[in-house]
Amino acid sequence: MRFFKSKPCLFFSTEYFLGLCEKGPRSSFDCNKYRKIRDRLLEESIVKPSHIVEPEPASWDDFLLVHTKDYVERLKDPMFLAKILFLDYVNPFDTDIIEFFKYVTGGTIKCFNEAFKKNTVCFNLGGGFHHAKRDRGEGFCPVNDVAIGVVKLFKQYGKMKVLIVDLDYHHGNGTAKIFEKDEDVFTFSIHRDNWDNINKKNNMDILLPDRVGDNEYLLQLSLYLPDVVERFEPEFVVYIAGDDVHKNDTFGTFNLSTDGVLKRDKFVFQTTRDRGLPLGVVAGGGYGPDSWTLYYNFIKWVYKGD
Numbered sequence: 001m002r003f004f005k006s007k008p009c010l011f012f013s014t015e016y017f018l019g020l021c022e023k024g025p026r027s028s029f030d031c032n033k034y035r036k037i038r039d040r041l042l043e044e045s046i047v048k049p050s051h052i053v054e055p056e057p058a059s060w061d062d063f064l065l066v067h068t069k070d071y072v073e074r075l076k077d078p079m080f081l082a083k084i085l086f087l088d089y090v091n092p093f094d095t096d097i098i099e100f101f102k103y104v105t106g107g108t109i110k111c112f113n114e115a116f117k118k119n120t121v122c123f124n125l126g127g128g129f130h131h132a133k134r135d136r137g138e139g140f141c142p143v144n145d146v147a148i149g150v151v152k153l154f155k156q157y158g159k160m161k162v163l164i165v166d167l168d169y170h171h172g173n174g175t176a177k178i179f180e181k182d183e184d185v186f187t188f189s190i191h192r193d194n195w196d197n198i199n200k201k202n203n204m205d206i207l208l209p210d211r212v213g214d215n216e217y218l219l220q221l222s223l224y225l226p227d228v229v230e231r232f233e234p235e236f237v238v239y240i241a242g243d244d245v246h247k248n249d250t251f252g253t254f255n256l257s258t259d260g261v262l263k264r265d266k267f268v269f270q271t272t273r274d275r276g277l278p279l280g281v282v283a284g285g286g287y288g289p290d291s292w293t294l295y296y297n298f299i300k301w302v303y304k305g306d
């Protein structure tokens, strides 16, 4: 067990996977991904069952902290939500699917809150819907749990400087757009394509080409992230640990190895947590049957060390 002044924490709910067992274009998403991580952590005695906390679902009012009233009203219609998720009559859906997003967002809220309050690292076994904007859903993301979690922190503990490190294969455009006018939030993203142009000082978008491997990826990360941490001096750090950068991912076109992904995660941890910064981690993307093992590896390393 690694040494922690305050223990890391984990959030998971069985509600996290029910709504995601869909047949749509995202069918390569393993709907049992988060449950598999939970099960393996318990099987390997990395954590005790009592250590995994089940969050309350977020409320409609929580959604309103970030999203417009009109948009939140529309989300109450399952047909509207189905369109964002590319579900239709051919790919039938569960009309309660919003519940999944409420639970995962509740988990992200709790994850950030506990990490900040106890100055530790906390994981949500899900979350990272970084494409959602104030008034629209994009890229399978109807609500931006990350932005909601950050605004909840502001509400509870006052305004603070937050660094969002988004290493999902896809651009963290929604989160950057939501905080475009707020220079207290630094949005840092490494990805394949820009989904939007972000007009803010405290934003960094690093684009990498198809088939980028461990060395080049880790070089870019190590060139820029420590400098951002030094200059910006965040009081809280969010990490979107998307695993769709892996070479076997069914969506991503990067070529990172399993070891490379873990090195990336360790580097983010060491650059932030080892400097005493509270760190809230959410899963982000990652598609294919073995994707769950990557986030699992990171959590295991945090608890057990090398």
Ligand SMILES: [Zn+2]
Residues within 6 Å of the ligand: 168, 169, 170, 242, 244, 284, 285, 286
């Ligand atoms: Zn992604």
